[in-house]
Amino acid sequence: MNLPFDPKVLREHQVEWSRRTFLGKSAQALGALALGSLLNPRLLGAGASAAPGPDGRWMGCLPSLHFPPRAKRVIHLYMAGGPSHIDLLDPKPELRRIHGQPFPASFTNGQQLAQLQNTKLIARGSTFNFSRCGLSGQWISDLLPHTQQIADDICVIRSLHTEQINHDPAHAFMNAGSMVKGRPSMGSWLLYGLGAEADDLPGFVVLMSHGPSGGEQPVSARQWSAGFLPGRFQGVQFQSRGMPVHYVGSPDGVCQSTQRQVIDEIARLNGVHEEETLDPEIQTRVAQYELAFKMQTSVPELTDLASEPQSVRDMYGVKEPGDGSFASNCLMARRMAERGVRFIQLYHRGWDQHGNLDTDIKDVCTRVDQASAALVKDLKQRGMLDDTLVLWGGEFGRTPMGQGTGRDHHINAFSAWMAGGGIRGGISWGSTDELGYRYIDDAQQMHVHDLHATMLAAFGIDHERLTYRFQGRDFRLTDVHGKIARGIFA
Amino acid sequence: MDTLPAFLGRLHPLWVHLPIGILVLLGILELVGLASRLPGLSRLPALGPGQRALVLALGALAAAVAALLGWMLARTGDYDQAAVAHHRVLGIAAAGAALAALAVHRLPRVYLPVLAVSLGLLAAAGHAGGSITHGGDFLTARMPAPLAKVLGIAPRQASAKPRDRTFADAAVFADAVQPILRDRCVGCHGPEKSNGGLRLDSWEALSKGGKHGAVLKPGSAGGGMLLSRIDLPRDEKEHMPPRGRPQLSDDELAVLEWWASSGAAPDRALASLDLPPPVEDVLRQRLGGPQPEAPPPRAATLEQARQIARRLGILVRSVSPDGPWIDVTASRAGRAFGDAELARLAPVASAVQWLDVAGTSVSDKGMATVAAMRSLERLHLDGTQVTDEGLRRLGRLRRLTYLNLRGTAVTDAGIAALRGMPRLRSLYVWQTAVTPAAVEELGRQLVDARKISRWNAERDVLGREIDAEHFEGNTGEALRIDPPPASANPTTPSPLPK
Numbered sequence: 011m012n013l014p015f016d017p018k019v020l021r022e023h024q025v026e027w028s029r030r031t032f033l034g035k036s037a038q039a040l041g042a043l044a045l046g047s048l049l050n051p052r053l054l055g056a057g058a059s060a061a062p063g064p065d066g067r068w069m070g071c072l073p074s075l076h077f078p079p080r081a082k083r084v085i086h087l088y089m090a091g092g093p094s095h096i097d098l099l100d101p102k103p104e105l106r107r108i109h110g111q112p113f114p115a116s117f118t119n120g121q122q123l124a125q126l127q128n129t130k131l132i133a134r135g136s137t138f139n140f141s142r143c144g145l146s147g148q149w150i151s152d153l154l155p156h157t158q159q160i161a162d163d164i165c166v167i168r169s170l171h172t173e174q175i176n177h178d179p180a181h182a183f184m185n186a187g188s189m190v191k192g193r194p195s196m197g198s199w200l201l202y203g204l205g206a207e208a209d210d211l212p213g214f215v216v217l218m219s220h221g222p223s224g225g226e227q228p229v230s231a232r233q234w235s236a237g238f239l240p241g242r243f244q245g246v247q248f249q250s251r252g253m254p255v256h257y258v259g260s261p262d263g264v265c266q267s268t269q270r271q272v273i274d275e276i277a278r279l280n281g282v283h284e285e286e287t288l289d290p291e292i293q294t295r296v297a298q299y300e301l302a303f304k305m306q307t308s309v310p311e312l313t314d315l316a317s318e319p320q321s322v323r324d325m326y327g328v329k330e331p332g333d334g335s336f337a338s339n340c341l342m343a344r345r346m347a348e349r350g351v352r353f354i355q356l357y358h359r360g361w362d363q364h365g366n367l368d369t370d371i372k373d374v375c376t377r378v379d380q381a382s383a384a385l386v387k388d389l390k391q392r393g394m395l396d397d398t399l400v401l402w403g404g405e406f407g408r409t410p411m412g413q414g415t416g417r418d419h420h421i422n423a424f425s426a427w428m429a430g431g432g433i434r435g436g437i438s439w440g441s442t443d444e445l446g447y448r449y450i451d452d453a454q455q456m457h458v459h460d461l462h463a464t465m466l467a468a469f470g471i472d473h474e475r476l477t478y479r480f481q482g483r484d485f486r487l488t489d490v491h492g493k494i495a496r497g498i499f500a
Numbered sequence: 501m502d503t504l505p506a507f508l509g510r511l512h513p514l515w516v517h518l519p520i521g522i523l524v525l526l527g528i529l530e531l532v533g534l535a536s537r538l539p540g541l542s543r544l545p546a547l548g549p550g551q552r553a554l555v556l557a558l559g560a561l562a563a564a565v566a567a568l569l570g571w572m573l574a575r576t577g578d579y580d581q582a583a584v585a586h587h588r589v590l591g592i593a594a595a596g597a598a599l600a601a602l603a604v605h606r607l608p609r610v611y612l613p614v615l616a617v618s619l620g621l622l623a624a625a626g627h628a629g630g631s632i633t634h635g636g637d638f639l640t641a642r643m644p645a646p647l648a649k650v651l652g653i654a655p656r657q658a659s660a661k662p663r664d665r666t667f668a669d670a671a672v673f674a675d676a677v678q679p680i681l682r683d684r685c686v687g688c689h690g691p692e693k694s695n696g697g698l699r700l701d702s703w704e705a706l707s708k709g710g711k712h713g714a715v716l717k718p719g720s721a722g723g724g725m726l727l728s729r730i731d732l733p734r735d736e737k738e739h740m741p742p743r744g745r746p747q748l749s750d751d752e753l754a755v756l757e758w759w760a761s762s763g764a765a766p767d768r769a770l771a772s773l774d775l776p777p778p779v780e781d782v783l784r785q786r787l788g789g790p791q792p793e794a795p796p797p798r799a800a801t802l803e804q805a806r807q808i809a810r811r812l813g814i815l816v817r818s819v820s821p822d823g824p825w826i827d828v829t830a831s832r833a834g835r836a837f838g839d840a841e842l843a844r845l846a847p848v849a850s851a852v853q854w855l856d857v858a859g860t861s862v863s864d865k866g867m868a869t870v871a872a873m874r875s876l877e878r879l880h881l882d883g884t885q886v887t888d889e890g891l892r893r894l895g896r897l898r899r900l901t902y903l904n905l906r907g908t909a910v911t912d913a914g915i916a917a918l919r920g921m922p923r924l925r926s927l928y929v930w931q932t933a934v935t936p937a938a939v940e941e942l943g944r945q946l947v948d949a950r951k952i953s954r955w956n957a958e959r960d961v962l963g964r965e966i967d968a969e970h971f972e973g974n975t976g977e978a979l980r981i982d983p984p985p986a987s988a989n990p991t992t993p994s995p996l997p998k
Contacts, residue, residue, distance in 0.1 A: 069815075073818065074819070075819050076821055079827070349832075391906075392930065393906055393926065396878070397878075
C-alpha cells in the first residue's frame with residue numbers, strides 16, 4: 011500500500027521534485043499548456059466543461075441551462091425571398107384607402123430603399139382579403155386558408171425588422187445575426203450549446219424546395235455554416251429530391267463489419283494525428299466518419315416517407331414522397347424532429363415578387379400554406395408541439411409602396427409566425443404603423459437580434475451567456491444586442 | 501341637525517363609564533360605612549346623609565344621561581337590534597333603580613337593597629352593551645375551561661379542536677378557509693352578532709352575503725367585497741377587521757386571496773387543486789401532515805445522473821442553474837430500453853423533471869419507478885406498453901403538466917385515474933381507445949369549467965386546449981376589398997393594379 015504520507019513514498023517524491031526538477035518541469039508544462047490553448051482556445055476557456063459524452067458525442071457546452079426550458083428543437087420554415095407582410099399577415103385598411111396615391115413622404119424621407127430608390131412612391135394596398143380566424147380572431151390573409159385554421163396555435167409577430175436589404179446579407183443576418191461572413195448560424199449555436207439528441211443523424215439539417223420556375227436566387231451554403239465554431243456544428247443539407255444523402259449506401263462487396271473496421275482504423279490514425287497537432291477539426295473529422303457510418307442505416311429509415319399513412323400524406327398535400335416539394339420536406343421535417351434532430355431548416359424560395367405579385371404570391375402560397383399548417387397540426391396531435399418551436403418567415407418583408415405590379419424589399423417591418431415550444435398561441439406580437447411601413451417602437455418591437463434572443467430563451471439559454479472566444483473576443487449569436495420577448499411565452 | 505344626535509350618541513360608550521364609576525364608588529363607600537359599625541373598625545369613615553344624596557344624585561343623573569345618549573346611538577341602527585333592545589331594557593332599569601335609591605336614601609333598610617339591585621342591573625347592562633360591540637362570547641371565549649364549566653357555559657364551537665385533518669384529506673372551506681374566518685371575522689359576523697347582516701360562520705351563510713349583497717365573486721380578480729374590504733389600507737374606515745382588532749397575518753391573507761380568486765368549490769379536496777406553492781406551503785404548515793421534501797443536493801445528483809445515463813446510453817441534461825432538476829431522454833435508445841433500465845434511474849428519481857421514454861419497451865412495471873419521480877412535469881409514454889394499470893400508479897404526480905399517451909393501450913378507465921394531477925394541462929391520447937367524453941370529464945375535474953374553452957375533437961385529434969382568457973375573441977369581421985370606386989377622382993390612377 012502506497013499511502014500518500016508513507017515516509018518512503020514521501021522521500022521519493024521529494025527527491026523527484028527537487029527545486030531544479032520543479033522549475034524545469036513547470037517551464038515545459040506551462041509552455042505546452044500555452045501552446046495548447048493557442049491551438050484550441052476551448053482548452054482553457056470558461057466553458058471548458060464542454061465534455062464530450064460517451065463515444066465522443068458532443069453534449070453541449072452548457073453545463074446546465076440558464077432558464078427553465080420549453081423547447082427542444084426548432085423547425086424553421088424559411089420563406090426565402092421576402093414574403094409580403096402586407097398581403098399575408100398584416101392587414102392595412104388605411105393603405106388600401108390611399109391605394110394609388112403618392113405614398114406620404116413623411117414616412118419615407120431619408121430612408122433606405124432597394125430598387126425603389128429615387129422613384130415616385132405610390133401606395134399599394136393589398137388586393138387580398140383578410141379574415142379574423144379561430145377563437146382568437148387573429149387577422150390572417152385569405153391567401154393562407156390553412157394557416158387560418160391554426161390561428162389559435164400561432165403567434166403572429168408583426169413588428170420584426172432587420173438591417174439588411176438585399177437577399178444574401180439579409181439571410182445571413184436572419185441566420186447568424188450579422189451580415190459578416192464567418193459567423194455561426196443559429197442552428198450551429200444551438201448545437202454548440204446543447205448538442206443533439208440524435209447520434210445517428212446530423213443535429214442541424216437543411217432542406218430546400220422551390221417554386222414553379224426554379225429560377226429563384228440561390229441560397230448560399232454559408233447560411234448554415236458553423237462559421238468560427240468547429241465544423242461539426244455545421245448544418246448538413248439533404249437533397250430533397252431523390253436520394254437525400256448521396257453515396258450513403260456501401261459499395262457492392264463491402265459489408266457493414268468491414269466498413270466498421272475501416273472507420274475504427276481511420277479514427278485511430280486520426281487520434282494519433284490529433285495528439286501531434288492538437289487541431290480540433292480532427293475531432294470533427296472523426297465525428298463525421300462515425301456519424302456517416304450510423305447514417306447508413308438511419309437515413310434510409312428516416313426518408314422512407316412511403317411508410318407514412320396515406321391520411322398523413324394527404325394532410326400535408328404530399329403528391330409524391332420525396333419529390334422535392336415543400337410538402338414532402340415538411341413531412342420529412344416532422345420525421346427528423348421525432349428522431350432527435352435539433353435544428354431543421356426548410357428553405358422555400360419564390361417569395362421575391364418585384365412584379366406580378368398578385369398571381370405569383372398565390373402560387374407560392376398554394377405550395378406552402380397547406381403543408382405549413384399540416385406540420386403544426388401533426389406536431390400537435392403527436393404532443394410534439396409543446397417542445398418543438400416552429401418559425402415561419404423570411405429574411406425581410408415587402409414595401410407598402412408598389413413597384414409596378416409588385417413590391418420591393420422592405421426592412422423596416424415584416425411579419426412571421428411562431429408556434430409551439432412554449433409560445434403562446436392565438437396572440438399577435440407587435441404592430442406596424444397604419445401603412446405597414448415601420449414597426450411601432452414599443453415593448454413588442456422585435457429586431458432580428460430580439461428574435462434570436464427569444465428563440466434561445468425558449469431552449470432555456472440566456473443569449474448573453476452562450477459565447478465562443480474567437481480571435482480574442484467572446485462572440486454571441488446576438489452580438490451585443492437582443493432582448494427576450496418574455497410576453498410571447500405562455 | 502340630524503347629525504347632532506348621531507354625534508352625541510357616539511359619546512355613549514364614553515359616557516357610560518361615568519355612572520358606572522360613580523355608583524360603584526358609592527357601593528364601595530357604603531360597604532366601608534357598614535364595616536365601620538363592626539367593633540374595632542370604628543375609625544373607618546362612613547357617609548353622611550348629605551354626601552350620600554349628592555353622590556347618588558350625580559350617579560343617577562349620569563345614568564339618565566347615559567341612557568339618553570344610548571337611545572340616540574341606537575337610533576342610528578348600526579347595531580344588532582335584538583342585542584340593543586336587551587341592553588336598553590337593562591340600561592333603563594339600572595338608571596331607574598339609581599333614581600329609586602335616591603328617592604329612598606333616607607330609609608336605610610330599603611335603600612341598601614335598592615342600591616344593590618341598581619348595581620346588579622348596572623353590571624348586566626354594561627355586559628349587554630359590551631356584547632353589542634365585542635360579541636356575545638367576548639368574555640367566555642377565552643375563559644379557562646374549569647371556570648366555564650363551573651358557570652355552566654357551553655364550550656364554544658370555535659374553541660373546539662380544529663377538525664383533525666391533514667393536508668392530504670383536507671377540504672377547501674372547512675379546513676383551509678373556515679379556521680381563518682373563525683379567528684378573525686366570526687366574532688362580529690357570526691351567530692351572536694352579525695354586523696352588516698353578514699355571517700361568515702358557515703359556507704351557506706357566507707354565500708348568502710350581507711345587507712350589501714354577495715361578498716364573494718368566485719374567480720373575479722379581486723375576489724369580491726370580502727377581499728376588497730380586507731385589502732383596504734388599515735387606516736381606512738371600511739377596512740376589515742376594524743382598527744384595533746386583531747388583523748389577518750400575511751399567511752392567512754395569502755390563503756384567503758387564493759381561495760376567493762380561485763373560485764374553488766367549498767368541498768373540493770385541497771390535494772386535488774393546483775395551489776400556488778406559497779399557499780400550499782402555508783396550508784401544509786397549518787394543517788400538518790407530511791411537509792414538502794427538500795430537493796436532493798445538486799452537484800451529487802447531477803454527477804450520479806450522468807454516470808447512470810452514460811451506462812444506459814441515454815441523455816441527461818441539467819435544466820436548472822440552481823436546482824438538481826434533470827431532463828432524461830431515453831426515447832432514442834428504442835426498444836432496448838425497458839423497465840429494468842428505467843429502474844436504474846431510481847437513485848435520482850426525485851430530481852427528474854422531464855422524462856421521455858417514448859417508443860421504448862417500458863411497461864406498467866416501470867411505472868413504479870416513474871411514480872417516485874415526484875418533481876416530474878413532463879412525461880412521454882407514447883408508444884410504450886403502458887396500460888390503465890400503470891396509469892393508476894401515477895396518480896400522485898402532482899406537478900405533472902404534460903402527459904403523452906399516444907399510441908398506447910390506455911382506455912377511459914386509465915384516464916380517470918389522472919384526477920390527482922391538478923396541474924395537468926396537456927394530455928395527448930391520439931391513437932388510443934380513450935373517448936372524448938372521458939377527457940372532457942377529466943378536464944372538468946382538473947380545471948375550473950369556465951377555463952375550458954374548447955376541446956379540439958377535429959378528426960381524431962384530442963388535444964386539450966384551455967386557458968383562453970387572453971383571447972380577444974373573434975368578432976367575425978373581415979377585411980374585404982370594396983368594389984373599385986367609379987373614377988370620381990381623376991388624379992387617382994386605375995383602382996387596383998393588375
